[in-house]
Amino acid sequence: xxxxxxxxxxxxxxxxxxxxxxxxxxxxxxxxxRAGDLxxxxxxxxxxxxxxxxxxxxxTLNRLSLKSMxxxxxxxxxxxxxxxxQMLGLSSVQDSVEDAISKHANYADYYISNLLNDQTTEEKAxxxxxxxxxxxxxxxxHKLWDGFIDCTMVQKGYNPDxxxxxxxxxxxxxxxxxxxxxxxxxxxxxxxxxxxxxxLAQAASKNFNTVDENKEALVNRDIRGxxxxxxxxxxEQDYCKRDESISELWxxxxxIIAKMNISMMQMLIDSMYDENQxxxxxIYARAIIPQLSQCKTSIQxxxxxxxxxxxxxxEDFSRIVPLLQQSYDCLGFTCAQxxxxxxxxxxxxxxxxxxxxxxxxxxxxxxTISKVDLDMHAIRQLMKFPTGADNIIPQMYYKHGxxxxxxxxxxxxxxxxxxxxxxxxxxxxxxxxxxxxxSYYGKExxxxxxxxxxxxxxxxxxxxxxxxxxxxxxxxVVPEYMMGLLGTADQxxxxxxxxxxxxxxWDAFAAAYIGxxxxxxxGGSDQTVDGxxxxxxxxxxSISFDTQNDDYFAKINDEMLELLFAGQAQLLxxxxxxxxxxxxxxxxxxxxxLIQSVIWYAIKNEGLSASSNDDGVVIGEVAAKTVLxxxxxxxxxxxxxxxxxMVRSEENFIPxxxxxxxxxxxxxxxxxxxxWGCDYIGHAEGxxxxxxxxxxxxxxxxxSSKQGAVTILVLLSSTIVWGFFSWxx
Numbered sequence: 030x031x032x033x034x035x036x037x038x039x040x041x042x043x044x045x046x047x048x049x050x051x052x053x054x055x056x057x058x059x060x061x062x063r064a065g066d067l068x069x070x071x072x073x074x075x076x077x078x079x080x081x082x083x084x085x086x087x088x089t090l091n092r093l094s095l096k097s098m099x100x101x102x103x104x105x106x107x108x109x110x111x112x113x114x115q116m117l118g119l120s121s122v123q124d125s126v127e128d129a130i131s132k133h134a135n136y137a138d139y140y141i142s143n144l145l146n147d148q149t150t151e152e153k154a155x156x157x158x159x160x161x162x163x164x165x166x167x168x169x170x171h172k173l174w175d176g177f178i179d180c181t182m183v184q185k186g187y188n189p190d191x192x193x194x195x196x197x198x199x200x201x202x203x204x205x206x207x208x209x210x211x212x213x214x215x216x217x218x219x220x221x222x223x224x225x226x227x228x229l230a231q232a233a234s235k236n237f238n239t240v241d242e243n244k245e246a247l248v249n250r251d252i253r254g255x256x257x258x259x260x261x262x263x264x265e266q267d268y269c270k271r272d273e274s275i276s277e278l279w280x281x282x283x284x285i286i287a288k289m290n291i292s293m294m295q296m297l298i299d300s301m302y303d304e305n306q307x308x309x310x311x312i313y314a315r316a317i318i319p320q321l322s323q324c325k326t327s328i329q330x331x332x333x334x335x336x337x338x339x340x341x342x343x344e345d346f347s348r349i350v351p352l353l354q355q356s357y358d359c360l361g362f363t364c365a366q367x368x369x370x371x372x373x374x375x376x377x378x379x380x381x382x383x384x385x386x387x388x389x390x391x392x393x394x395x396x397t398i399s400k401v402d403l404d405m406h407a408i409r410q411l412m413k414f415p416t417g418a419d420n421i422i423p424q425m426y427y428k429h430g431x432x433x434x435x436x437x438x439x440x441x442x443x444x445x446x447x448x449x450x451x452x453x454x455x456x457x458x459x460x461x462x463x464x465x466x467x468s469y470y471g472k473e474x475x476x477x478x479x480x481x482x483x484x485x486x487x488x489x490x491x492x493x494x495x496x497x498x499x500x501x502x503x504x505x506v507v508p509e510y511m512m513g514l515l516g517t518a519d520q521x522x523x524x525x526x527x528x529x530x531x532x533x534x535w536d537a538f539a540a541a542y543i544g545x546x547x548x549x550x551x552g553g554s555d556q557t558v559d560g561x562x563x564x565x566x567x568x569x570x571s572i573s574f575d576t577q578n579d580d581y582f583a584k585i586n587d588e589m590l591e592l593l594f595a596g597q598a599q600l601l602x603x604x605x606x607x608x609x610x611x612x613x614x615x616x617x618x619x620x621x622x623l624i625q626s627v628i629w630y631a632i633k634n635e636g637l638s639a640s641s642n643d644d645g646v647v648i649g650e651v652a653a654k655t656v657l658x659x660x661x662x663x664x665x666x667x668x669x670x671x672x673x674x675m676v677r678s679e680e681n682f683i684p685x686x687x688x689x690x691x692x693x694x695x696x697x698x699x700x701x702x703x704x705w706g707c708d709y710i711g712h713a714e715g716x717x718x719x720x721x722x723x724x725x726x727x728x729x730x731x732x733s734s735k736q737g738a739v740t741i742l743v744l745l746s747s748t749i750v751w752g753f754f755s756w757x758x
Contacts, residue, residue: 033049037217047082050079058160118318118319168209169206172203251288307343314336332356365379387553391597402560426447451476451505459513465658518608551590667698674686693718
């Protein structure tokens with residue numbers, strides 16, 4: 030099989046000479062523009078010149094053009110997460126999915142075509158630069174995702190060698206990525222002359238001094254290494270057949286894209302600072318800012334307002350840079366990897382292990398756990414778009430994770446995933462309510478099985494699918510994982526083991542309760558659009574139930590913050606007797622926002638039909654199912670009332686048939702038994718949590734949690750030997 034060698038030290042597995050020559054079109058466009066020949070530049074852009082198109086292995090008269098690359102075939106790009114995030118990031122809040130695609134699918138071509146019609150930009154060859162920054166950049170990322178999707182098809186039994194069309198060919202797709210990244214004509218140092226993304230990274234690295242001893246950009250060195258890793262996988266006899274191969278490729282794709290975005294971020298900062306480069310600000314901003322739609326929503330919206338919704342103003346520089354720096358971690362790179370911009374912009378500080386979360390300062394490094402909320406956010410964003418069969422990319426986020434990187438070693442790269450949380454050994458071994466959940470659901474790891482089955486359903490058949498998936502992660506997976514962490518912290522209290530001390534389990538509980546999107550300030554983010562964990566749920570519900578503190582955050586979170594600091598101090602001094610009580614209170618306090626959510630959706634769902642497309646029907650049902658094992662334990666009669674009103678049955682189900690007050694009343698005895706009274710629930714839209722007077726104990730009355738949960742923990746006596754990272758799972 031023919032290959033191609035690039036001067037920078039890469040030899041491909043397949044012949045991708047033709048697509049690499051798109052670099053020569055970029056060069057020819059730039060030359061024509063600088064010579065004032067606008068018509069020649071437009072012709073090269075529209076018709077192509079140097080990159081022949083092949084069909085069935087034979088060259089045709091047609092040429093690949095930069096314009097056609099900027100007009101993606103929408104049906105083939107919706108499985109591409111980079112493209113989906115781009116569409117969401119360019120859209121307005123009120124835009125529907127259809128609006129986002131119709132307005133922005135051709136964003137690169139639209140922008141470049143306008144530049145080619147603006148003769149004031151000829152001398153700077155802005156249109157040619159935009160072709161690399163916008164068109165080639167997005168197409169290179171798309172080739173990575175194309176290669177990955179093709180690999181999943183091979184795993185399912187597809188044989189690329191028998192397909193003469195080459196439509197599904199992971200080896201070629203990954204080679205096309207590197208061809209678009211490096212491009213024909215790329216030279217080595219000292220000039221590093223080139224026209225595509227490799228050359229762009231070289232230019233960016235000079236401004237930030239992020240080069241190796243050979244003056245090669247660290248980004249380029251790392252991407253070469255990651256591509257060579259892909260080649261090793263593609264050279265296996267049964268390439269793409271092993272689950273490990275799919276997992277590795279998923280990780281490599283995300284790491285390469287993170288590296289590519291470092292260069293875009295560096296060049297955006299450079300263009301914002303240097304007034305001679307101001308004309309490049311909207312181009313680099315269009316390449317990187319929309320990708321932040323997978324990050325903190327409030328920050329993405331602010332940056333969009335500064336850089337995309339209006340013309341850049343130099344006076345905004347000092348406001349924009351800190352917002353960009355806060356987004357590095359979400360995009361998968363660090364402050365050190367971006368570096369300092371000469372002596373003009375200092376290198377920002379990366380997260381320390383005791384970096385505060387909503388005011389709580391952990392003693393252990395648990396930032397990783399807090400970042401699973403970014404994967405939840407990404408899944409929700411991706412599920413808004415109609416994707417291919419089996420929701421492959423959302424599945425990968427759930428099963429393998431992206432944001433919560435545990436180990437950054439080149440080949441031992443390890444990421445905590447939501448599925449690993451759902452199936453954590455800590456839950457099975459130490460959660461005080463584990464047996465109650467298994468008893469109620471009739472199986473282990475119920476939330477995980479529901480999520481996997483839902484992800485494998487034909488995508489786009491249920492517009493409430495994203496709400497159902499997010500709710501099970503938010504109300505089911507994470508809280509059950511937190512229960513396991515609490516039980517483990519209690520079991521290990523008093524142990525003297527630096528590698529596996531109880532404080533890190535307690536701090537991990539805090540990280541899972543708060544999440545990364547709340548930020549560091551006490552109270553968390555002042556924008557409820559930002560969070561996904563129970564801290565955010567509590568803040569949202571506090572608005573509806575009038576349970577806010579004087580700073581307009583949930584009183585529940587005030588209580589939790591006090592418990593977190595108290596428990597941490599007790600563990601550090603091995604005060605296990607008092608820690609056991611603190612742990613039990615924190616365990617049961619986390620149920621309060623879940624109970625509020627059940628009551629809230631009972632209020633909202635009254636009067637709706639069982640077949641309603643309103644998200645509230647499925648969210649209310651999931652919220653109910655996640656607390657029903659606890660309700661069943663303490664008040665089986667109340668569990669039947671909640672089921673009848675909130676859980677859809679096969680026949681004649683009417684949402685909230687007994688009214689929302691009946692649902693609220695059903696929690697009365699449960700709240701009494703978990704030790705947090707009705708005052709913490711509050712009232713909403715005329716529904717009072719404490720309306721019911723305790724006339725008598727219900728039948729089958731269970732042992733109180735203040736005795737029961739603690740007793741369960743005391744009875745746990747066996748220990749587990751954990752590996753260096755296994756405590757997370």
